[in-house]
Amino acid sequence: MLDSKIPSGKLDDKWVDYKGHCKLVNPANKRKMEVIIVGTGLAGASAAAAMGELGYKVKAFCFQDSPRRAHSIAAQGGINAAKNYQNDGDSVFRLFYDTIKGGDYRAREANVHRLAEVSSNIIDQCVAQGVPFAREYGGLLSNRSFGGTQVQRTFYAAGQTGQQLLIGAYQALERQVALGNVTMHARHEMLDIVKIDGKAKGIIARNLITGELEKHFGHAVLICSGGYGNVYYLSTNAMGSNVTAAWKAHKQGAYFANPCFTQIHPTCIPVSGDHQSKLTLMSESLRNDGRIWVPKNVGETRKANDIPEADRDYFLERRYPAFGNLVPRDVASRAAKERCDAGFGVGTSKQAVYLDYAAAILRYGKIEVSKQGLSNISEDQIIALGKEVVKEKYGNLFEMYAKITGENPYEVPMRIYPAVHYTMGGLWVDYELQTTVPGLYALGEANFSDHGANRLGASALMQGLADGYFVAPYTVGNNLADEIYNAAIPTTHPAFEEAAKKVADRIASLKNINGKQSAESFHKRLGKIIWNECGMSRNAAGLKQAIADLQALKKEFWSDLRIPGEINEYNPELDKANRVADFIELGELMCVDALTREESCGGHFREEYQTPEGEALRDDENFMFVSAWENKGEHEWQLHKEELKYDVIKPSQRNYK
Amino acid sequence: MSQNTMNLKVKVWRQKNANTAGAFVTYDVAGISDEMSFLEMMDILNERLITEGGDPVAFDHDCREGICGMCSMYINGKPHGPWQANTTCQLHMRAFKDGETIVIEPWRANSFPIVKDLTVDRSAFDRIIQAGGYISVNTGNAVDGNSLPIEKQNADDAFAAAMCIGCGACVAACKNSSAMLFLSAKVSHLALLPQGAPERKSRVLNMVAQMDKEGFGSCTNTGACEATCPKEISIANIARLNKEYLGASLSAE
Numbered sequence: 001m002l003d004s005k006i007p008s009g010k011l012d013d014k015w016v017d018y019k020g021h022c023k024l025v026n027p028a029n030k031r032k033m034e035v036i037i038v039g040t041g042l043a044g045a046s047a048a049a050a051m052g053e054l055g056y057k058v059k060a061f062c063f064q065d066s067p068r069r070a071h072s073i074a075a076q077g078g079i080n081a082a083k084n085y086q087n088d089g090d091s092v093f094r095l096f097y098d099t100i101k102g103g104d105y106r107a108r109e110a111n112v113h114r115l116a117e118v119s120s121n122i123i124d125q126c127v128a129q130g131v132p133f134a135r136e137y138g139g140l141l142s143n144r145s146f147g148g149t150q151v152q153r154t155f156y157a158a159g160q161t162g163q164q165l166l167i168g169a170y171q172a173l174e175r176q177v178a179l180g181n182v183t184m185h186a187r188h189e190m191l192d193i194v195k196i197d198g199k200a201k202g203i204i205a206r207n208l209i210t211g212e213l214e215k216h217f218g219h220a221v222l223i224c225s226g227g228y229g230n231v232y233y234l235s236t237n238a239m240g241s242n243v244t245a246a247w248k249a250h251k252q253g254a255y256f257a258n259p260c261f262t263q264i265h266p267t268c269i270p271v272s273g274d275h276q277s278k279l280t281l282m283s284e285s286l287r288n289d290g291r292i293w294v295p296k297n298v299g300e301t302r303k304a305n306d307i308p309e310a311d312r313d314y315f316l317e318r319r320y321p322a323f324g325n326l327v328p329r330d331v332a333s334r335a336a337k338e339r340c341d342a343g344f345g346v347g348t349s350k351q352a353v354y355l356d357y358a359a360a361i362l363r364y365g366k367i368e369v370s371k372q373g374l375s376n377i378s379e380d381q382i383i384a385l386g387k388e389v390v391k392e393k394y395g396n397l398f399e400m401y402a403k404i405t406g407e408n409p410y411e412v413p414m415r416i417y418p419a420v421h422y423t424m425g426g427l428w429v430d431y432e433l434q435t436t437v438p439g440l441y442a443l444g445e446a447n448f449s450d451h452g453a454n455r456l457g458a459s460a461l462m463q464g465l466a467d468g469y470f471v472a473p474y475t476v477g478n479n480l481a482d483e484i485y486n487a488a489i490p491t492t493h494p495a496f497e498e499a500a501k502k503v504a505d506r507i508a509s510l511k512n513i514n515g516k517q518s519a520e521s522f523h524k525r526l527g528k529i530i531w532n533e534c535g536m537s538r539n540a541a542g543l544k545q546a547i548a549d550l551q552a553l554k555k556e557f558w559s560d561l562r563i564p565g566e567i568n569e570y571n572p573e574l575d576k577a578n579r580v581a582d583f584i585e586l587g588e589l590m591c592v593d594a595l596t597r598e599e600s601c602g603g604h605f606r607e608e609y610q611t612p613e614g615e616a617l618r619d620d621e622n623f624m625f626v627s628a629w630e631n632k633g634e635h636e637w638q639l640h641k642e643e644l645k646y647d648v649i650k651p652s653q654r655n656y657k
Numbered sequence: 658m659s660q661n662t663m664n665l666k667v668k669v670w671r672q673k674n675a676n677t678a679g680a681f682v683t684y685d686v687a688g689i690s691d692e693m694s695f696l697e698m699m700d701i702l703n704e705r706l707i708t709e710g711g712d713p714v715a716f717d718h719d720c721r722e723g724i725c726g727m728c729s730m731y732i733n734g735k736p737h738g739p740w741q742a743n744t745t746c747q748l749h750m751r752a753f754k755d756g757e758t759i760v761i762e763p764w765r766a767n768s769f770p771i772v773k774d775l776t777v778d779r780s781a782f783d784r785i786i787q788a789g790g791y792i793s794v795n796t797g798n799a800v801d802g803n804s805l806p807i808e809k810q811n812a813d814d815a816f817a818a819a820m821c822i823g824c825g826a827c828v829a830a831c832k833n834s835s836a837m838l839f840l841s842a843k844v845s846h847l848a849l850l851p852q853g854a855p856e857r858k859s860r861v862l863n864m865v866a867q868m869d870k871e872g873f874g875s876c877t878n879t880g881a882c883e884a885t886c887p888k889e890i891s892i893a894n895i896a897r898l899n900k901e902y903l904g905a906s907l908s909a910e
Contacts, residue, residue, distance in 0.1 A: 046796075049796065050796040053795040053796055064719060064725075064727060065717060065727065065778070065779060065780070066779065066780065066782065066783050066823065067783075068726070068783075068823055069719055069720075069725040069726060069727050070725075071719070071720060071725070073720065073724050073725050074720045074722055074724050074725065083802070083803075085803060121797070121799070123802045124799035124800065124801055124802045125794075125796060125797070125799045126802075127799065127802040127805065127852070128792065128794040128798065128799035128800070128852055129791070129792050129794055129852070130791075130792045130815070130846065130847055130850050130852045130853055132812055132813075132815040132816035132819050132846070132850070133802075133812075134812075134816075135806075135807055135809050135812040135813075136809065137809050138806060139806030139807050139808055139809065139812075140803050140806055141802055141803055157816055157819075158816065160724065160820065162724075163724055163820070163822075164816070164819060167819065170786075171786060171790055171791035171792075172791060172794075172796075174783060174786045174787045174790065174791060175787070175791040175793060177783075177787050178787040178788070184783070186780065186783075209772060236722075238719040238720040238721070238725060239718060239719055239720075239721060240719045272692045273690060273692060273693075275690060275692075275693045275697045275700075275701065276697070277694070277696065277697050277700055277721065278721045278722075280721075280722050281722075399742075400722065400723065400747070403723075403740070403743065403747050403749065404694075404747070404749065406692075406749070406751055469796045470796070470797075473796070516708070518704055518707045518708070520700070520703075520704060521704070562707060562708075564706075564707050564710070564711065564712050564713060565712055569674070569773075570674070570715065570772055570773045570776070572713075572715055573707065573713060
């Protein structure tokens with residue numbers, strides 16, 4: 001049975017009680033304890049900084065040339081916190097409730113409540129570090145609203161919130177490097193976990209510059225390597241984002257939870273052709289002021305600005321009047337897909353809808369007119385004033401759109417379409433963020449714990465920093481307290497030698513395939529299969545076909561891959577091949593998971609299970625559990641279920657109407 | 658949008674590693690759509706090189722949305738290419754004409770040694786941050802975020818400086834390979850905020866010392882850094898850095 005180790009007691013008291021009773025490691029012993037952290041995004045960098053500050057000997061690893069590049073940096077919109085600075089009725093409970101409901105009742109209550117509890121501390125910590133959040137004229141912090149909520153609790157730094165938070169965590173990390181508490185290994189990729197007596201005791205990492213395999217000991221190993229959205233090839237993830245560290249952990253016995261829970265973000269720049277290498281997100285914050293619509297008539301040929309109001313269908317406002325354009329991501333994405341599939345799409349591909357700022361520009365312009373006390377103002381002047389306001393709020397996003405599409409979004413509506421953005425699934429962890437392998441932890445997007453079947457906007461940054469700054473330092477310490485009797489194990493131990501040999505053999509066998517096709521070309525084909533059959537909507541026949549296709553693709557990969565260059569040198573193609581091999585295996589597990597989950601919830605929409613109005617039809621009686629998959633060998637997994645108990649919130653059908 | 662296709666030549670710097678000499682090699686790339694990004698054009702070239710059994714061109718890139726700061730190409734004599742306020746990954750092929758020859762080089766600076774082809778080692782930037790580019794506040798020490806109101810203008814100016822993505826284009830553009838714009842952005846970001854005040858003097862002195870140790874050149878106020886910066890970091894930050902440095906030097910104990 002899976003033991004999630006949720007503390008007993010009232011929901012509000014669990015985390016306080018845990019912290020009051022967990023075991024501690026005294027400062028002299030902390031200096032002897034080594035902690036390995038894989039990945040330096042918000043979760044990894046904050047964990048490395050916080051653990052370093054406590055005095056642990058931390059070794060951090062990232063595949064980029066600097067920890068400051070991790071993909072958390074690309075998060076645009078903001079970070080939630082239950083500060084209630086706006087006096088609009090927010091509270092820890094409400095943030096907790098919104099997150100559970102937004103996750104379609106597939107997340108663990110105790111974890112989510114803890115997340116809501118520490119959310120305020122995150123803002124305080126970041127302000128203290130000098131993160132330049134947006135402020136009002138009075139000098140106080142500014143908030144905006146995001147999807148799936150009715151309060152304004154999102155803190156932001158223009159459209160670069162992720163960048164500013166990551167730089168804050170990066171600087172805290174570099175400070176610990178300077179103090180000698182953290183050793184940073186950039187351009188390194190973790191390629192296996194080393195286990196001794198069933199516990200995680202280190203990793204094998206490849207130095208990506210020299211190709212050398214390195215052995216590193218740790219009393220604990222923290223996987224903070226982010227999500228697996230790049231399995232789709234086209235996603236808003238960075239090109240290098242990968243599942244390899246998490247997948248190696250899975251192969252070593254860590255269960256993988258809810259892999260089919262993937263998030264398709266509604267507002268991305270549409271695909272323009274086969275050459276496309278990645279997709280670009282337009283922040284959800286744009287839905288605050290922008291209105292989403294398609295023409296009312298199939299085959300509409302007029303330009304967007306020439307279509308009169310009467311011929312426009314603001315389909316989100318029509319279907320969901322209570323939340324309008326701010327419905328959660330899964331709901332907004334499916335609604336856009338529904339309109340495009342029905343033939344109302346816009347642009348050359350017809351796979352896009354409009355995100356229109358004309359009304360917002362006019363509204364802001366009029367506010368400026370009254371603010372500045374102007375009179376005799378023409379409509380053009382009002383629009384010019386409105387554009388200034390919009391530019392201040394969303395300028396960098398509008399510029400990005402213009403660069404990519406060559407169109408001016410201040411003049412014509414943007415074209416957007418859903419794209420893969422985030423993965424709620426990940427390594428199964430208990431309340432302490434420990435996986436099913438003792439000593440092995442997963443933080444941030446790499447774990448599955450807080451977002452259920454759908455994540456609300458501005459919650460990923462919150463979770464990454466909560467895990468790293470405020471949760472792992474306690475929970476990892478609680479377990480390290482039992483390790484103080486165990487001295488560091490030299491990496492000459494046979495377990496390290498064996499693991500290194502296994503990694504070397506795998507790299508050699510990849511290199512020795514000497515086939516004809518590049519890793520990139522396999523990745524593209526993998527992406528097409530997963531997007532078509534395990535994307536925005538899924539059905540049993542398609543998923544079965546996808547599993548067969550992926551098994552065939554895996555065979556072809558291992559018989560016709562070509563990696564140019566040498567093993568013992570800087571070789572980005574080799575790195576890519578390693579990652580694609582793991583993505584293909586993960587893709588199969590995603591389809592297995594999606595096939596098993598015979599219900600629709602959050603980002604997982606099974607066509608067989610929907611209401612007459614086309615909304616997701618959840619099955620709480622039979623599927624109110626976390627699917628945790630154990631690897632049993634090639635193409636084989638065993639399902640373990642963690643029942644979800646709702647003590648405080650009563651699950652109901654999500655209603656945003 | 659309609660697509661136009663182009664046939665181009667790219668003249669690329671190829672260098673096996675830091676210890677070998679490099680040289681330009683010219684390749685033909687055909688059928689490039691003007692809707693492609695510059696790096697997608699490079700992907701097409703690399704895919705062809707791999708299929709033909711050749712060695713693909715190594716270049717750093719990651720987010721491909723202009724924020725991670727990893728991409729670093731010197732295109733037709735300009736860091737990040739011809740567009741203003743732009744990174745290489747956001748440069749699109751609309752910027753070029755059919756038949757054109759595009760020259761692509763790595764960042765060239767002694768403090769950024771070449772790893773391979775167009776990939777360079779920018780770890781010197783991390784070491785400059787380690788020298789003082791932070792506020793020393795351990796996790797859990799913070800007071801309520803709103804207990805410290807910050808004048809909006811200062812907050813906005815700090816943010817404008819903090820937008821630096823650490824790509825190194827400023828160094829690549831500078832005839833002296835100076836890192837002053839990078840350094841000044843961080844010093845300004847933290848000096849403009851009250852949280853940064855306690856370490857204000859030691860920060861600027863230590864960071865400048867580290868910059869010198871890394872071998873970056875001096876600033877002669879040419880302004881090439883500002884003109885090329887993808888995030889439009891202003892050289893007003895360099896003026897602020899000089900003021901901070903002078904003040905700290907005169908009053909340091």
